[in-house]
Amino acid sequence: MILTVDVGNTRIKAAVFEGDILIEHFVFLKNELEKNIENILKKFEKTTHLVVASVGNVEKESFLVFNKELIVHFVTHNDPFPFVNQYETPQTLGVDRMVLAAGATLQFPNQNRLVIDAGTCVTYDFIDQNNTYLGGAISPGLRLRYESLHNYTSKLPLLQLESPKHFIGTSTSHSIHSGVVNALVYEIDGFIDEYRGLYSNFIIILTGGDTEFLAKRLKNTIFANSNFLIESLNQTFQYKINND
Numbered sequence: 001m002i003l004t005v006d007v008g009n010t011r012i013k014a015a016v017f018e019g020d021i022l023i024e025h026f027v028f029l030k031n032e033l034e035k036n037i038e039n040i041l042k043k044f045e046k047t048t049h050l051v052v053a054s055v056g057n058v059e060k061e062s063f064l065v066f067n068k069e070l071i072v073h074f075v076t077h078n079d080p081f082p083f084v085n086q087y088e089t090p091q092t093l094g095v096d097r098m099v100l101a102a103g104a105t106l107q108f109p110n111q112n113r114l115v116i117d118a119g120t121c122v123t124y125d126f127i128d129q130n131n132t133y134l135g136g137a138i139s140p141g142l143r144l145r146y147e148s149l150h151n152y153t154s155k156l157p158l159l160q161l162e163s164p165k166h167f168i169g170t171s172t173s174h175s176i177h178s179g180v181v182n183a184l185v186y187e188i189d190g191f192i193d194e195y196r197g198l199y200s201n202f203i204i205i206l207t208g209g210d211t212e213f214l215a216k217r218l219k220n221t222i223f224a225n226s227n228f229l230i231e232s233l234n235q236t237f238q239y240k241i242n243n244d
């Protein structure tokens, strides 16, 4: 069994895999990392590998304490990936984006793919049918947009994500919800339309913490899977084992 851990900027997501099958999925905060991993390992004693992809600021030590019982692997730019990376600054490309691109390449062979990860940031990643990673875009995520409006003004309250009641915001709260939610929905549909002008055919994968909220609001047809990153992490590691 393999325990995969995705350290994001806000939360940590972990999952236990038996081959390709996701057995159980966990979400926790950074300060509860070691305790949670210990509990998972207690529950799944057959775990042999711990595979970590991190874009957050968690000490490697927090994982290396499990080195005695398990093989611990940190995904880095030096791992083998199933695509050719055309990013101009490959060393600064987030490993989460690399893992998403690997998952898209392996799961959807011989086609153009657009991966949209709606987490702390929204990332767009495009891998063409020849398995060339082209790059994409980074923009603020839903929660970050609510927080920015509050943190950089005097009068705007910090609101929790909510569906806009009216398109025309009729109060401060309604205006913020309309602005934040509609802007991101238009953004995503706009990006997809722009890509469609460049590539007539591609599949679209939507993942990240806001997957469900966004999926039903988009006009475009997408493949929504909030576990896509963690599943791709398992596949990236299998690919490494087979190609090292």
Ligand SMILES: Nc1ncnc2c1ncn2[C@@H]1O[C@H](COP(=O)(O)OP(=O)(O)OP(=O)(O)O)[C@@H](O)[C@H]1O
Binding pocket: 007, 008, 009, 010, 011, 012, 055, 096, 118, 119, 120, 121, 141, 142, 143, 144, 161, 208, 209, 210
């Ligand atoms: N319990 C929660 N805590 C924080 N964000 C949540 C929660 N539930 C849903 N969300 C939504 O998920 C988004 C954050 O996504 P996610 O958890 O994937 O981010 P992350 O952990 O920082 O990962 P990444 O850095 O890979 O984006 C926020 O915009 C928020 O609206």
Ligand SMILES: CC(C)(CO)[C@@H](O)C(=O)NCCC(=O)O
Binding pocket: 009, 055, 092, 093, 094, 095, 096, 097, 119, 121, 123, 138
């Ligand atoms: C964009 C984020 C924050 C998304 O999690 C992460 O992939 C990251 O820190 N990337 C580094 C910059 C880049 O991907 O070009």
Ligand SMILES: [K+]
Binding pocket: 117, 118, 119, 120, 121, 122, 123, 208
């Ligand atoms: K993200």
